[in-house]
Amino acid sequence: MNKNSSIKCSVANCKYNVKTEGYCSLDVVKIGTHEANPTKCECTDCNSFVLDN
């Protein structure tokens, strides 16, 4: 897996995470929200996440 130097990510449970370096390996990710009116960082999600098992 090659890291995308433009996308830092520490979500080690994701199958696209380059765990040793703390980056995402995808070319592009989709960010979204689970809130009707997001007001802080915790309201946002990476919708490209896939569980690494």
Ligand code: SF4
């Ligand atoms: S897909 Fe999202 S959660 Fe997964 S490594 Fe990339 S940025 Fe992180």
